[in-house]
Amino acid sequence: MKVLVGLIAAVALGLALALAQNIFAPVAFALFIIAVVWPLQSRLERRISPMLATLSTLVITLVVVSALTYLIIWGLGRVGQWVFANASRFQDMYEQAGIWLEGHGFVLGAVVAEHVNVRSMLRVFQDITSRLQGLTSFLIFTFVYVLLGLLEVPTVESQLQRLSRSTDKRAGLGAFLLAAIADIARKFQKYMVVRTLMSIATGFIVWLFTLAAGLELALAWGALAFALNYIPFIGPFMATLLPTLFALAQLGSWQMALFIFISLNVIQFLTGSYVEPRIAGAALSTSPFLVLFAVFFFAFLWGIAGAFIGVPILIAALTFCAHHPSSRFIADIFSGKMAREGKE
Template identity: 50%
Template sequence: MDAPQRFPPTNMLRVMTAMLAACTAVLLGVALFQAERVFAPLAFALFIIAVTWPLQNFLQNRMPRLIALALTTTAIVVVISTFALLLAWAAGRVGRFVVSDVARLQALYGSMAAWLQSHGIEIAGIWSSYFNVDQLLRLAQEVTSRLNTAISFLIVVFVYVLLGLLEVDDVRAKLRAWRHGNLGKVLLVGGSNGAARLQRYMLVRTQMSAITGLLVWGFAWLAGLPLAFEWGVIAFALNFIPFIGPFIATVFPTVFAVAQFELWPMAIAIFACLNVIQFVVGSYLEPRFVGNALSISPIIVLFSVFFWTFLWGIPGAFIGVPIVIAFLALCEANPSTQWIVDLFGAPPNAPPQA
């Protein structure tokens, strides 16, 4: 009788290490999901600190640190407030236009419902089930709750940013003096490289979002679509969320075009042209502006957007790609984790996606 086959000790160690890593990843994902109110503001604060640190460093080298901090945080508040107000203004303009045109939209809905009913599709019951007074009240309560949550979220982020900008120099000094292995060097080099890449990412993302907004505005104006400037603003704002944002920015004007022109070919043409704009900017122009600084596999970009959206909702959709950029920068600084960068980075000699 043959003796039972045994795994070599090295192979067994690799299997156990892989199983331990998989269990750790699952537990970490559960912890991030359950503790969203703790980790999401911290992640956003670290991202803002990484992006705005050059400004803070420039100012504090020329004036007292607290004055520099006040100027930097003022700039952060102005940028975020302007962005939010601009998006709210555009969305409000679209909403008011829809309300003012409600009679024609109701007539269009009636003709569409009649056409669907003639083909055996009954939507009146679905409409009454999901769009009644109780549902609208619940929706209003949900919107109010989310606004309160967003305000609380921003306050916590702001406090983290204030404290973090004051601690950057101290943390860097501690990492330079680290005497417990090479962790200090990895964090210092990886953090510096990650911050530089995040700054480049936001610069290019802002430029591409502006180009996308201008192209959408110009096309909507040429196509005769009302609120052309507002659609451009919405496209600019949503372009900061990869994949999901551009998709929403093309669907909304298309639905609006169906109601406005009442011609399906026109709506399909608008949808196709908006997607061409998004594709040209996102897949042709952006990689050439980014260069090799953000070499991330497109699959990883897509996975990170959906994964962090699942964990943290809209904040996760925005912060997902920056988290991957920072993580890969840390892995690149450590020789033992360099294989992660080689595996999840963009293919050699291929334009990166971000």
């Protein structure tokens, strides 16, 4: 019965998150941003008034987020212009694919090749770009919450400290919340530092590689690899697939396109699965299965924004579990770390 009730509660929670996307998604992003930028806010408050420090922090954050969003729009715009200018190359490629599929008995493949043409690709680019531009209203709501949240952080902290010093049962709750929230904030900050460093490295390497391989729009590919790397799994996959398709159209060689595809995947694997975990350390170690689930689950609920915020939500949930004795085993199970012999 408990399991059944838990499943029903999980389904109801997921439905509520999906239906109230316009409410919950900005709040989740705002809490994440507040945790990441709070050290900057604290340093500014030592020099200027709290209100001015909050406004300065908000402006800096808005500039960074807007620049990242513009970078994706700019990169996709350059790619879309190239597709339009070289439509004949893609049309020839799709026609040849249809002939080859039909010649090898793949009738459905030929039908797909007939319908997946240059116009459909342009519509995809236009749809993605319009969705990114539609994030404007989402960002407005998010930054309103950020502004109000930054102003309330000292008040909430003082209330939790007072609660932790009380003599009743609520003292444990106050201490638990203070420790868990502080730990979550530290992990969020480290997560963004590591993710930013890896995104810069990935974008730079992809730019150099595509430039050396003779691909056009090398700067756009590097910019997209940098910006999309903030979205686990989905972003690197898109940053790998798009240059491969364009290499096939530009160079006209499936061998070269395959080489580019494999090379870009090796770059993504080395930076994302080898270098990044070693820089992040044990503090951010999480089960890859849960990371993948979180990315696709929240992408299903909230779209592009959910794909980004899914991993931070997972980190916060596991951190809360780790700080409470009754749920610590959940954090241990999904930590992605091997248990040591002799450890209780």
